[in-house]
Amino acid sequence: ETGVTQSPTHLIKTRGQQVTLRCSSQSGHNTVSWYQQALGQGPQFIFQYYREEENGRGNFPPRFSGLQFPNYSSELNVNALELDDSALYLCASSPGGVAGTGELFFGEGSRLTVL
Amino acid sequence: QQQVKQSPQSLIVQKGGISIINCAYENTAFDYFPWYQQFPGKGPALLIAIRPDVSEKKEGRFTISFNKSAKQFSLHIMDSQPGDSATYFCAARGGSGGSYIPTFGRGTSLIVHP
Numbered sequence: 001e002t003g004v005t006q007s008p009t010h011l012i013k014t015r016g017q018q019v020t021l022r023c024s025s026q027s028g029h030n031t032v033s034w035y036q037q038a039l040g041q042g043p044q045f046i047f048q049y050y051r052e053e054e055n056g057r058g059n060f061p062p063r064f065s066g067l068q069f070p071n072y073s074s075e076l077n078v079n080a081l082e083l084d085d086s087a088l089y090l091c092a093s094s095p096g097g098v099a100g101t102g103e104l105f106f107g108e109g110s111r112l113t114v115l
Numbered sequence: 116q117q118q119v120k121q122s123p124q125s126l127i128v129q130k131g132g133i134s135i136i137n138c139a140y141e142n143t144a145f146d147y148f149p150w151y152q153q154f155p156g157k158g159p160a161l162l163i164a165i166r167p168d169v170s171e172k173k174e175g176r177f178t179i180s181f182n183k184s185a186k187q188f189s190l191h192i193m194d195s196q197p198g199d200s201a202t203y204f205c206a207a208r209g210g211s212g213g214s215y216i217p218t219f220g221r222g223t224s225l226i227v228h229p
Contacts, residue, residue, distance in 0.1 A: 042219035106158030
């Protein structure tokens with residue numbers, strides 16, 4: 001059974017650029033959620049996707065957007081990057097839909113540095 | 116607005132000792148309370164979780180104590196080992212009224228000295 005995989009693992013961008021992060025969910029998991037983890041902080045919920053639609057969003061501006069594909073994989077897109085966007089971006093998958101069991105299975109994250 | 120408050124921020128324990136991490140929440144609609152363990156360079160991994168209809172749950176050396184009236188829950192690590200050194204996050208998930216969105220505490224860095 002393959003776990004949650006994320007790519008790229010590290011990337012460096014400059015302010016104003018756009019970035020796309022990718023996530024493959026664990027086999028059989030139909031719900032994907034994204035989190036921003038700043039250094040020394042807990043993960044902050046960005047949004048989650050179920051059945052290819054956004055279902056729940058945290059306190060993040062519209063320049064954070066996402067997609068979920070029919071195979072349940074997902075992308076996180078961030079436009080007009082700001083210095084404060086530098087963080088570890090975590091993807092988590094979960095089984096059983098939005099309500100589900102509540103268990104989150106995290107990938108190892110994509111470390112984004114904005115210069 | 117910090118809906119889940121975690122303490123302490125850091126904790127140092129001797130091998131064999133008990134590590135205790137506390138969390139307090141505000142939203143009574145939360146329906147699921149997990150603890151995650153995160154090692155440097157890795158994503159968080161689910162350690163143990165509890166639902167509000169239970170006051171305690173034990174899995175091996177890890178125990179969650181849950182006090183619904185006080186809106187508090189805690190993680191106890193018995194016989195702490197150096198391999199337990201990691202950052203621990205409590206979390207709470209909103210129920211149907213909260214779109215099942217999880218809120219995490221700020222984390223506790225645990226160091227277990229050999």
